Every structure is written in C-alpha cells, then in structure tokens.
Amino acid sequence: PSATPVDTETTAGGGTTAAETTGTETSGSAETPAGEPVKVAIIYSKTGPLAAYGETYYQGFQAGLDYATDGTGTVDGRELEITYTDDGGDPDKAVAAAKEAIGNGTKIMGGTVSSGVAGPLAEQAEQNKVLYISGPAAADAITGANRYTFRSGRQSLQDVATTSGQISEGSNVLVFAQNNAFGQGNVAAAKAVLEAKGATVTELLVPEAETEFTPFAARILDAKPDLVFVAWAGATSGAMWQALSQQGVLESTNVMTDLGDISTYGAYGEASDKVNFLNHYFAGAADNEVNQALVSYLEEGGHKADLFSPDGFVAAQMIVQAVREGGGDDVEEMIAALEGWEFDAPKGPQQIRASDHAMIQPMFVVKLKDEGGQWVPELVETMDGADVAPPEAA
Amino acid sequence: MSTLILLTFTGLGLGALYFLVASGLSLIYGLMGVLNFAHGSFLTLSAFAGFEVGRRLGAGTFTGFFGSILVGAVVGGIFAAVTELLLIRPLYKRHIEQLLVTVGLSLATVALFEGIWGPDPIFLDSSGWLRETTEILGARIPNDRFVTILAAILVLGGLVLFLNKTRYGLIIRAGVENRSMVTALGIDVRRAFTLVFTIGGIAAGIGGVLASHFFGYVSPLLGGSLLIFAFIVTVIGGMGSLAGAAIASVLVALLQQFANFYLGIGDFIVVLLLGVVLLVRPQGLLGKAAA
Amino acid sequence: MKTLLAREGRGYLIGLAVVVALFVAPLLAIPGLGILPGPTYSAGSMHLMAFTMLMVAVALSYHLIFGVAGLLSFGHALYFGVGVYGLAVVLRNTQLPLLAAAAVVLVIGILIANVLGAISLRVSGISFAMVTLAFAQAGNVLVRRNPGRLTGGEEGLTMATDNVPDLLIGVVNTRNLYWVALITVAVVYVIVAWIENSRLGHNVAAVRENETRVRVLGGRPYLVKLIAFAVGGTLATFTGMVFLLLQSGASATAVSTEFTISLLTMVVLGGVGSRWGAVVGAIIYTLLNQRLNALASSPAIADLPAVLRIPLSEPMFILGTLFILIVLFLPGGVSGTLNRMVGRRRGRHPREALEDIT
Amino acid sequence: MSAPLLTVEHLRATVGGQQVVEDITFEVPATGVTAVLGRNGVGKSSTLKGIVGLYDRTGTVTFDGERIDHEPTHRIIQRGIAYVPEDREVFSMLTVEENLTLAARQDQPRWEFIHQLFPELKQRAQQRAGTLSGGQQQMVSLGRALINDNRLLLVDEPTKGLAPKIVHEVAAVLDEAARTVPILLVEQNLQVINRLAHRVVVIDSGRVVHTGDARELLDDTARVQQLLGVHGEATK
Amino acid sequence: MTQETTVGPALEVVDLSWQVGGARIVRDVSLAVAPGEMVGVIGPNGAGKTSLFNLISGINPASSGRVLLLGRDVTHRSVASRARDGLGRTFQTSSLFPRLSVLENVRLAAQQRLGGTLSILQFPRSADDATRLAREMLDVVQLGSRRTAAGDLSHGDKRKLEIAVLLAQDPSVILLDEPMAGVAHADVPGLTEVIRDLNSLGKTVMIVEHHLEVVLGLVSRVAVMHHGELLAFDEPGAIMANPTVQSAYLGDIA
C-alpha cells in the first residue's frame, strides 16, 4: 500500500473543461420531479504512472456523456451526479474511494486504467452489489468476474485474436513477453485463441526486471517461428525493439504486436515499419458517426483521440443506457439493461455478451508510416467483433 | 558458441553500467559513510539533461552523443555538489540522518521529474553507429556495449589514481574516520567531501547518459531501477572498495545475464549470491574487515 | 500488567481514553473537519480511520526494529506482505475458516521472520540494511512474477470471501472492520510497549548501544536482536492480515520497497526511538498523503505558474521535501520537538523511565 | 612579562546544548609551558577544544593580537596552533606515514626531527595506525603536531596510559619542543608538570581557581592538596 | 557466583599465541593465577598486554594454545559464555552504553547476573533486586550522578562506572586493563581501595597498569611482557630487581 487510502472527490459534474457541458451543476434540474440525481463514481488515474491513460479515458468519458445525453448531462430528466476520484494507480486508494462512494449511496462505479485496480473494484462491486464498469484494464479476469462487473474496453484475448488473420493451420507462433501477469495472460490468451485455430503456440518469457534483450532476440531467431507475437508493456520496450532489429528478427519473420497510445509510436525505432500492429483504437480506425462525434468533441477541447478514448466514451454510453433502461436505482434492473445490449460505439458496432459481460467489439490491424518524421498509424484491416470474440469465461 | 559470446559481452556491458553507478555509491559510502539513496536521481537528471542536449545537437550524431555525455557528467556533478552542500553537510557525522535525507531527496526528485517530464518513458534515437552491431565469432554485439565498457574502465582508472596518488585522496580517507581531527590538523575537510560527492555525481551522470542509450529511454524511474542492483554490487564488492565494486559489477551482471537466459531467475540468483557472500564474507569480496 | 500500569499509569489512562473515544467514534456524528472525507460515521471516514490505524500498527512494528533495536531494515514490507498475500492465498486455495487460515499464516510469518532475520543479522549496519532490502526485493519479484498463478502478479489478488464471516464483508460492515482495526492497533501497541518496558526491552537498548559490552557481560546480542526483529516482523504479518480484510484484496505495493520507505518516513517524522512518535508519524503521513493529493488536483494549484505548479502538484515531492526538512531541522521528529518544548532532554526518553520513578 | 600570545576571556563552551565550560579566563605567555591542572571532568579538555573551535564557544580568544573565536578550526590551526587531542585520535585506517603526511602543512616537513624523536615510527611507517599500541599511537599523535613549525602547542594529557619509560621520553620531547615553542599542556602526572611547567592554571568546575608560577604552587604542598586534592609527595 | 573448591588455578593460559597477518603479537605465553590472587601485568606500550586480555576474554580467537578458566578449557567458547562462566573485564578505552543512564549501565549487569534478562514478563523497577544491587555498587565506587547518560561522564567517572559494572556482574576472575589511566590523582587511592576490596572479596584479578606504585602495592605477583613474550613472572620485589625488566620497561626512572 502506498499508505494513502482515499484520495479526493472532485465536484459533481467533473473537473475542468467539461463541467459546463455535462451540466450536472445546473441548479434547476435538482428540482425536477424525475427524482434524485443518480450518483456515479468514476475512479481513475489522475496522477501516478498511468495518469496519461487516465486523462485519455476521462476525456473520452466527457465526449461519451455529451454524445449519449445530447449535451444535457441528464437522462430522461434525471441528473447524473458524477464524482471523479484519483486512484493514483494504487488499489488501496481505489478501494477507499469505492467504499466512500458506496457508503454515500452510489450504485454505479466506473473507471480505472490499471488491471491491478480493476480486480479490487470488481470485488467491491460484488461485495456491495453495485454496478461496476471497468475501463481500459485489459486483464481477461475482469470478464466474468461477477455479475455486477462489466467492461467498456477490450481484453487481452481480443488483442491476441486479432493476430488470427495472420496465421494459418499449422502456423508456428511464438509469444514473446515479460514474465508478469500481463505477459502470462497473453500467453494463456494466445494458447486459448490461436491453438483453437490450429496454430502451435510456444512462449518465450523474459524476467520482468531484465534490461538486456539481445540474447533473447538471438533465441527467437533460433526458434524460427512463422509469427512472433510480442506482448510488451512499459519502459523496456524501446530496448527490446532495438534488440530485435539489431539481431535481424524483423527481417527473418513476421512480427506482430499491440500498438499502444500515441506516445509509444516512437518506441519501435527501426522496427516501426517492419512490424504488423494489432490495435484497439486510433483516431482514424473507424469511419462512423459516433467516432466523428468523439474525435470532434475532443478536438474542440484541444485534445487528441487516443488509444483509450473509446473506453471512456463507451463507459458513458453504458452508464446512460443503464440509467435510461434500468432506472438508475435498482442494480439488478441496470444489469438487465446492459446484458446483451447492442449499440454503435466509436469503434463500430459493439455488443455486451450476456453470459459473461465480455464486450464484443471490432479490432484493427495497422502499420506505422513515416509522415514527415512522425510515425502515424495506417489502417490495414478491420476485424469483425465476432471474429475476435473471446471464448466465454466460465 | 555465439550465444555464449553474446551473453558475455552483453553481460560485460551491463556490468559496466552497474559499475558506473556503483563506483560513485561505493566512493561516497566508503569515504563519507553516506549510503546515497539519491544516487539514482543524479543518474536520472543527467540522463534527462543528456537527452535534451543530445536532441538539440542531433539525435543521431556523435556530436550529440558525446555532447550528451559531457552535459550528463556536468549536471550529475553539479546536482551532487549542491546536494552535498545543502543537505549532507549540515548533517556531518550523523550517518543515519544523512541516509534518511537522501531517501527524502530521492522521493522528492523522482516526483519532481515526473512533474516536469511526465511519468512515461521517453524513447530516444541513438546515433547510427551506436545502434549498429559488430560481429564477433558469429555474435552480433551492439556497439554501445563497447562504449559503455570503455567508459567504465576509464572511470575506474581515474578514480584509483585520484584516491591513491593525490593529497585529496589522503584527506578524504582520513576524513571518513575522524572529521574533526582532520580539521584539527588545519585542513578544511568539507571541501574534500564536497569533491567526493561531485565525483560520485559525475560518474553517475556518465552512467545515466549511457544507461539511457543502453535501455533506449529516459524516465523518472531510470535511476531507481539501476540503484538496487548497484547497492547489491556495492555490498558484494565490499563497501568502499572500488576494485571490489568493479569485480562485483562484472560478476553480478554476468551471473544475472546467464541465469536469466538459461533459467529465467537472474534476480533470485543475484539475491542468493548476496546472501552467500554476506554469510561467508560479511565485509564483501574486497571490503576491509570490520571497519 | 500491574507494574506496567503503575509505571506508565498516566500514559495508559490516556491511551485507554483514546481507545474508548475511537471505539465510539463511528457511533457519533463528529464532523470530519476537512481531515476526514465526511462525519465519523460515514463509510469513507471509517475506512480512512481504519486504514490509518493499520498504518499506525505497522509503523509501531517497524519502530520496534528500527527505533528500539536500532536495526535499519529496508525489508519490513516483506513481513507485512506475508500477512496480506499469505492470508489471501490461503483463503483462495483452501477451505480453512478465517481464524484457522490466519493462524496458519501467522505461523508462516513467524517462521519467515525468524529465518530471514537469522540470516540478515549475521551482518550489521549498512550491510544489514542492504540484505533486508535484497530479501524484500526478492519477495517483491516473486509476488510480481505470479508463480503458479498464486499471487496474481501486478494485477493483484482479490480476497476469496467464502470462508470470511459476512460481518466483515461489504461497505455496510465497514464499522466492524473499523473495530477490528482498532483492536489490532491497540494489541500491537500494547505488545510493543510491553516489550520495550520489559527487561528484554532494556537488553535490546543495551545491545543497540554497545554489543561488545553486552557480550562481555555474558549476554547474547544476536539472540536479543533476533527476538526484536522477529517480533516486529510477526506483528507486521499480523497487521497485514487485517489489512487484507479491510481492503478485500492484495496488491504488489504491499511488498514494495516504497512501502518500507513510507514506514521509515513515518517513524522519522514522529521521531526515531519514540513509540508515540511512530503513532503520530503514521497518522500525519497517512493524512498528509491524502490531503496533498487533494491539493495536487485542486484548481488553486492548476492556476499557478509552472515553476510552482509542477512541484506542488506532486504529493510525493511535498512529502519528500517535508521529510528532508524534518531530518535537517527537527532531528527528534515531532515527538522530539514536543519533548524539547516541554523541556526534556532529547534522545534519552526511553531510558529515563527507570530513573523517573526512583 | 611580554604581551601574552594567547588570551582567553570568559570562555564558555557547550556540547549538544550542555554547558561544559563555565567561564574561563587566562593567558598563555609567548614562551615556556603553561600547565592546565584540575580533577577529572572539570573541563580541561573542553577548554582546549573550545579554543580551537571543536566545541561551540562564546567569549573572547585572542591569538597574537587577533580574535580567533569566530574562526573555524582549520583556520585556527593554520595560524600555527597545533592540537594534540586527549585520546590520540590517530587515523586508524591510514598508515603511520600517511598520518604524518596528512598533518604536514609546510613545504619542508620536519621528517628527520620526527624520526629522530620516535625511531619506531620510521620502522612502522607502513603499519596501519589502528593496529599500533596505545603508546605508539601517542607518538603518532605527537608527531603529527611536531612535524610542522608551530607558534603554539596545545597538548592534552600526552602521558595518559603510557609506560613510565615512555612517559619519560614524552616529557623529554615536550621539554625539547618547549625551547622553541610555547606549550599549553593539560596533564595529570605531577611529575611531568614538575619537570616541564613554568606556569599553572588550575580549573575547577569550569572556572579558573588559581593561576600562577608552577614552582610556587608545587612547593606549597598544602595549596596543592587544597586545589587538586593530591599529596604533594606525588610530585616527586 | 560460586567459588571453585578445587585447588587448581583460577585462570591458566598455556602456550597462548596470537598472530595477525605475519606478525606474532602474543608468543607462547603460559601463566597460571591462583584463586583469589591479584596479579599485575606490566610492559612497554605495544608489548601485547591488551592483546593477551583479548585472548583470555575471547574477543580475539587464539591462534594456538589454550585458555583454562576455573579448570575448564574455554579456548573455543564465545565471549558471552566465558563471561557467564565467571570472567569479567574492563577495556583500555571505556566501553559502556553511552546513551543509557549510569544506573542502567550497572543495572543491566546485575540483571544479567540475577537471571531473567530476556524476560518479557518482568519489568525493571526501582525496587527490584537488580536495581538495588546496582545502587549498592555505585555507592561502593562513589559515583553520584546516576541519571547522567554514561557517555556524558568524564573520563575518570567512566572508569568508576566500569568498576561498578564489574562489581554488579560479580565475576570470579577479573581482567582490568589500565583502570587508572586518565584518573585524577585525587581519585587514585580511592579506586585502588576499590580494587583491593574486589580482591579481598575473593576475586581473582589480573591488572594491566602503568602506575607502578599502584600495581606494586596491590599485587602478589607481576607478569612482565615484552614483544609479546612473557619476560618474567614473579613477586614485585624480584621484578624490580630484574635487570632485563629494568632495561626493557622501567628505563631510567627506576
């Protein structure tokens, strides 16, 4: 524990730029006969190591609220009283924030960008029987965690499944990852998804604290796989990609990995245009009305659409749906309102699978292109939601 | 065979990096009794400074590279000197407090760097030659490893000469033991201590810039990630022994490298090594018996 | 116990009063006054208070090792983590009821503290600090690596609630958890105070001062230090288990060096060597950390020029700076400063106890 | 008598906030040995440390007409005041030679003089000072002072714990040194005082209780008994 | 501590040697001290007196030879176990608990002797046996300032405190390393009496001391060390008359 539990709540209606647009502070609406405001607690990283993701999520959420409530901030006349709390990426703070919110009668929680925080929040949701809509955290375990927990983003299984377009029966796939929960999760996901499609999956796990990847790159060469799936997060990715380029891995085989947010576009160095990327989202990934709404809302506020913008956007859509169809007070009714719901999201058509609350959604295959010294993603292929759907969680 | 060679060279490169960090630590500890938790911050700030300068001088050029090393060394030295003057000097002789103050400094500076440069790593472009590899017996060894190893050797030689051949070296060794007695011989020992800190900072600064090239990024956590291993190296080598730090750096890095590659448990092996060394030889490989 | 009461009678009466006040606090509507998120009966406030009390308990266990025995350990988080993760893992993988599971973990905690303590104590001073750091680091790596899918790695581990009484589950029962935390901190405090005041405690202080002298008197410094270390570690394990109940989950931060450093910060803040200092330090640190987060994201800061805004919006910057200032200018921490203001000599407090009553 | 070399007026010294010297006033003339006497714990050592600035002090200290009570220790020493501490305080990790080299401040340190005074230090030049016996360490400590040309020596209990033979030698060394440089000497051994001292300053409870000619005092057995609690015969 | 009833020596060293690096610092020293005897050890600085004490008390391990305490071979036992067997010592430079009070310094020794020192069920109290004993011992050495931290004492008072600690520890064999060093003349006779009392209580005492008049007046035999060797071990009169001793140690003073 970082020895700090609760952080702080901000004012209802949110922080800085979006306060007016959400309109939650408008005085009149409180007296509407439609009833009490619906309390919503958004817990996410305002500070800490994942603050950048947090900011993207937050802005996406504002865009989604604006879109789903037509700029009113109310649902059928009921005000949404939203508190935003910083978890600093720390589960202890998140739990404290959740308890405080639940203690105050909140029935809807959303957010967090960190898998380490999502688990404890899902646990709180179950213990206290409140609705929880997880954010960008990719851990597969969130899906099917309990009947109170949903997710607005994608999960590792979907990332992995996106590579399936690149493999054929009998392909030899090597998963290159760090030996931590994220890496292990990706290996498990690859085995589950790709072996089902007839590929052989082997793994090369590197100790998490390792900083020297050259010998491992040489080992990939020796293994001669048809496809290398790289599941990597964090600061060492630059060195890892450099090692792969230096040892000639990129020339010798087909390498795929997950394209992260804009700030990581520079991390691939010489590998940038030699790698195939699978991608959750980038601004140009989808061409539909909802995405346009997202991108233009963000541009107006001086922000850029990025990897986790849709996670925030969809979270807002889901909350509005839950309140509109489920009333906002009875958690069971809200769950019913969300299960099986099909809707248009920035990425395209999405569906919440009723059985385990998996978010069925399209995924993308992209390449990086050098545009005037800047690497920018270019869409290669859109994978249909059903094709990359994760296996049902038990 | 080529794997062995590759592992050996990359291990030596890593060891050189450990040494650049550990040499300053060991020097400061050995001579002043201060276990410097802020050493990682010296390294980080230098890496950032080197990054900013390298970027302006040309990210892919040798000018940029050497410019950034120079600036990194200067920044590390200045940061260290200021730290010594403002925080360590008022606490002379109170070693635990000195340690605590450096703990506080590392907390504060890492947070400050996050405020300035953001918490995420910034990936950097190294110069062309550094990014390339040289083939030795079938193993393609990244060129920056050679540069790092060379830098470590130069720093080691310079430090040994300084301590054993200069009057400042003598003053420093005496001052560690009994500062007030050194002043009572008419010597201003505080200047010597500032110098030690500065030298440690310079070594860390060089290490920081090289580390940023080695790892391919700069981030507020860069220094901290190396610090624990540098501590371990310092203890295994024998606190205060430069030669010990050099040997232990190479030993730890090679062991870690091989164990990680073949067994995937490099970190545990290193901790195990530390445990064994301390049980068999509590003062470390080349440490002075019971100081 | 009689002697204990007699010796520090007034102190214990005050302590008892504090415990009683804290015990009834959740039943009353005492306003939070900006320190707590709401009145004392609200779930958020009770949780924060319970959390703070557990931090006080770990800080006290650390005080026993660092403040009393003079052993600068950088690995205390490990023993806390054994409690948190141990209980989480046992609850998840066995059908043991809570108390039995806790007993198992406590035994494991005692074993680990003794074994690692026995090895670490072969060296002293800075080397000791480094060995404890290395062991804790190995523990941290182990947890993060998720061996056998036991620990959940960086994703953490939620508590399996099947065998935990319903009275301790859910926000509606926060008050019960609060009381459990209160009992925990009271128990830890009494144990630490008891040991400090016992003959053993005086022996611990003597070993801290001059080991050779103790040996020449026929004492066993190694044993004395090991007892202090193991008791401190075990108390941390105990507190860690309660912490798991409070948080319903384990995360890798519980076994991180950062956590040990925050304990160190608490003890230094309060005043090294002072039991009350550890208590006060833990409270100040925990609450400050919380309020500084609020400050960091407040509009008042956002409008400042960058030179001020950037540092002030980083809570750890402010805490780190505060820590430095205390070490530099208030060497006795909060308790030392208060003592001096009241006119007592500094650095002598535990040892004066004997003479005070003579 | 000519103008004093060192004047100490109303010196107070504190350690860790505790006052260890109350109010000391005396003068050291430009020649001869001035001995500071007194029982254990009366503040003799602290007085010396106050003069060279090793303890916080207030009051006036004038050396050769210049105030030195606000200068840091190393400046005071650089003025030509050598200080030999009570517990030798050799650098135990340094060799004998390094100990001496460190102390040498002038271009031509008096190595020959030192080696002639203490031949053993020459033999043991490369031994770590920490492994020397108590007496050998005292030689190093004295050697560090005598290797420079000084204008004043402050010497604190140089014969403490030394064998009679060495006590004798040390006294001879100091006697020799006193021909060229004035000495302020703290000493318990009245035989040594008797041999060396010209003037005495007696301290009790942090205050000067007697100053005067050494002979006069030592011959007055009753007065010695009264001031120091020692039988006069001990001087013989 | 029960007195040994055997007639053998209370302390005996046989061919004791200590080597550091190449240097032999103590060379084949053999001597035996009878129960209740007080023996002086003199010799030039660096002769190896302190080293001999370190070997006997176990601070340094012997390179060869044996140490017998009350008839028991303790050569390979720890410092602590020798202490528990009844060996006590002081150090040339005071070794105390600097931040503990004077009373507590003595009390800890008493506690160790009376047992239960690791007990968490007992608390140090002003009225318990250990404290009472400690006070008595402080009275014996006439040390008044009991609340002072030991580290704040003057040199002479530290010496007294060390003796008080020894008294409280009540060992049957005592090694005193220059107890008079730095003690004011006025206090020497008092301290001498205390040491004499120790001896008359039946303790066996070995004392290193440069104050010859003190040693010679106290002891029954004197051991003279020189260059690590035992040069002579005899009655004071014989020692003073010994020409080798004169040239090696006493110099022209004698």
Ligand SMILES: Nc1ncnc2c1ncn2[C@@H]1O[C@H](COP(=O)(O)OP(=O)(O)OP(=O)(O)O)[C@@H](O)[C@H]1O
């Ligand atoms: N560092 C210190 N901390 C606390 N008290 C001290 C310190 N140094 C000296 N004192 C106290 O100051 C008083 C004077 O001490 P000082 O050493 O000057 O006496 P002294 O006359 O030299 O005695 P001695 O003959 O024993 O050397 C003593 O009571 C001693 O306890």
Ligand SMILES: Nc1ncnc2c1ncn2[C@@H]1O[C@H](COP(=O)(O)OP(=O)(O)OP(=O)(O)O)[C@@H](O)[C@H]1O
């Ligand atoms: N650890 C050591 N390493 C090397 N030499 C040592 C060590 N300890 C002591 N010596 C040497 O052994 C010799 C004897 O030292 P010791 O301290 O026993 O002498 P001593 O008779 O007690 O002298 P003094 O009367 O001056 O205290 C000295 O020459 C000393 O330098």
Ligand SMILES: [Mg+2]
């Ligand atoms: Mg003195």
Ligand SMILES: [Mg+2]
């Ligand atoms: Mg000796």
